[in-house]
Amino acid sequence: MATTITWLGHAALKIVTGGKTVLVDPFLTGQPTAPCKADTLTADYILLSHGHGDHLGDTVSIAKRCGATVICNYELSEYLAKQGIKTHGQQHGGGFQHAFGRVKLTIAHHGSALPDGSYGGNPCGFLLYLNDGKIYAACDTGLFLDMQLIGDEGIDLAVLPIGDNYTMGPDDAVRAVKLIRPKRALPIHYNTFPVIAQDAAAWADRLRRETTCTPVVLKPGNSCELS
Numbered sequence: 001m002a003t004t005i006t007w008l009g010h011a012a013l014k015i016v017t018g019g020k021t022v023l024v025d026p027f028l029t030g031q032p033t034a035p036c037k038a039d040t041l042t043a044d045y046i047l048l049s050h051g052h053g054d055h056l057g058d059t060v061s062i063a064k065r066c067g068a069t070v071i072c073n074y075e076l077s078e079y080l081a082k083q084g085i086k087t088h089g090q091q092h093g094g095g096f097q098h099a100f101g102r103v104k105l106t107i108a109h110h111g112s113a114l115p116d117g118s119y120g121g122n123p124c125g126f127l128l129y130l131n132d133g134k135i136y137a138a139c140d141t142g143l144f145l146d147m148q149l150i151g152d153e154g155i156d157l158a159v160l161p162i163g164d165n166y167t168m169g170p171d172d173a174v175r176a177v178k179l180i181r182p183k184r185a186l187p188i189h190y191n192t193f194p195v196i197a198q199d200a201a202a203w204a205d206r207l208r209r210e211t212t213c214t215p216v217v218l219k220p221g222n223s224c225e226l227s
Contacts, residue, residue, distance in 0.1 A: 001019075002132060002225045002226060002227065003015065003016065003017035003018075003130055003131075003132050003133065003135075003225065003226035004016045004017075004223050004224070004225055004226075005135070005157065005159075005186070005223060005224055005225075005226060006218075006221065006222070006223040007186070007188060007218040007219075007220055007221070007222060007223075008023075008026070008028060008034060008035060008036070008220060008221070009028075009031055009032075009033035009034045009035060009192065009220035009221075010025075010027055010031050010033060010034075010054060010188070010189060010192040011024070011025045011027065011049075011054070011055060011139060011140065011161065011188050011189045012024065012025050012026050012027050012028060012031070012034070012057070013025070013137070013159065013188070014041070014043075015128075015135070017100050017101060017130050017131070017132075017226075018099070018100040018101060018130065018131055019100075020044040020045060020099055020100035021042060021043050021044050021045075022043065022044065022045045022046070022047060022100060023041065023043045023045070023046045023047070023062065023068075024046075024047045024049070024126070024137055024139075025047070025048060025049055025054075025055040025056075025057065025139065026038065026041065026043075026046060026057050026058050026059055026062055027053070027054045027055055027056070027057025027058065028041070028057060028058050029057065029058050031054070031057070031192060032192065032193075033191065033192055033220045034220065035220045035221030036221065038057075038058035038061060038062055039061075039065070041062060042066050043062055043063070043066050043068040044066070044068055044069070044099070044100070045068055045069050045070075045071060045098065045099075045100065046059055046062065046063055046068050046069070046070045046071070047070075047071050047072070047103070047126050047137070048070055048071070048072040048076060048080075049072075049108065049123055049124055049125065049126070049137075049139035049140060050073075050076075050108070050110060050111070050112035050120060050121075050122075050123035050124065050139070050140060051076055051079075051112045051113060051114040051115070051120025051121075052111070052112065052113070052115075052120075052140070053115045054192075055139070055140065056114070056115065059080070059085075060080070060083055060085060063080070063085045063086065064083075064084065064085065067086065068086070069086045069087065069088055069098075070085055070086065070087045070088070071087075071088045071090065071096075071098065071103055071126075072087065072088075072089065072090075072124075073089065073090065073091060073092075073105065073112075073120075073121040073122060073123075073124055074089035074090070074091055074121060075089075075119060075120060075121030076089070076112075076120055076121055077089030079114065079118070079120070090103070090105050091105060091122075092105045092106065092107050092122065092124055093105065093106075095127075095129075100130070101128055101129050101130040101131065102128070102129035103126055103127070103128055103129075104126070104127040104129070105124040105125070105126065105127075106124060106125040106126065106127055106136070106138075106150060107122075107124065107125070107141075107144065107146065108122075108123040108124050108125045108138065108139055108140060108141035109123075109141050109142040109143075109144055110123040110139075110140040110141055110142070110166075110167070111123065123139065123140060123141070124139065125137055125138045125139045125141060126139065127150060127153065130226065132226055132227075133156035133157065133226045133227070134153055134154060134155050134156050134157075135155070135156065135157045135158075135159065135226065136150055136153075136155045136157070136158045136159065136180060136182065137159040138158065138159060138160050138161065138168075138176070139161070140161060140166065140167050140189065141161065141167060141168065142167065142168055142172065143168050143172040143173075143175055143176055143179075145179070147176050147179040147180050148179040148180070150180055151179055151180035151181045151182070155180055155181070155182040155183070156182065156183050156184065156226055156227070157182060157183070157184050157185070157186060157216070157224075157226055158176070158177065158180050158182035158184070158185045158186070158213075159185075159186045159188055160173045160176055160177070160185055160186070160187060160188070161173065161187075161188055161189030161190070162187040162188075162189065162190045162198050162200065162203055163189045163190035163191075163192075163195075163196030163197075163198055164196060164198065165195050165196055166189075166195075166196065167189050167196075169198070170198055170199075170202070170203045170206070173187065173203065174203070174206050174207065174210060174211070177207060177211050177213050178210070178211055181212075181213070182213055183213065183214065184213060184214045184215070184216050184224075185207060185213050185214075185215055185216065186215075186216045186217075186218065186224070187200050187203060187204075187215070187217060200217045201217060203215070204217050
C-alpha cells in the first residue's frame, strides 16, 4: 500500500506508511487553517521538530490518548517523558530503524525554546527512509548548503517551508530545491497567519520553469502519494 502524505495546515502532516500513522508537528488547536480537530486524529508515532508552540501544538494530548511514541531531539524527549509520554530521543546525524522506517535527524537553522521559555534543544528536520521512497521534511529552517548532501540520498519528496519571516521564503525554497534535487516538492508553513502569507501557485510555477522538480501544492486536508 502506497505511503500517503496529508497536509494538516501550517507545518502539520499525517503520513500513513507501512501500516503505521505518523504525525509531524501536530499543531491543530488554534491553527486557523486546520482541516480537523486534534481529538479526531490517531497516531502510532509523532515526529516533533522543535519546541515552539506552533509545532509542539497538540503533541502531548494526542500522544497520551493514542499511546504514540514521540521521536524528537534528546532534550525534548526528556521534557515529554516527564509528562508520561513515550519518547525516542535522537540527535542530529543519528538515525534509527523504527517500525515504519528509518528516521534520521537533520540540521535546521531555527530556534527551539519551549512555550514556557525553557530550553528545547536544537531544532531538526527529518529524513525518512520508507519502503516506497524517501521523504525529507525540512521543518522550520533557513536555507543551508548541506541540503546538497541531503539531496545526495535521492529524495522522492521534499517538504519545505515557504512562508518567509520565520523560515525560508519562496526564493530560498526554490534554491533549496535546486540543492536537494527531489522528484517532487510540497510547500508548507505559509498562509497560516498574515505574516507568512505567500502565493504557493506562483512558487510552483517557478519550480516548473527553473528545475526538473514537480511541485505538489495541497490544500489543508488534501493528500498525495509517495511515488
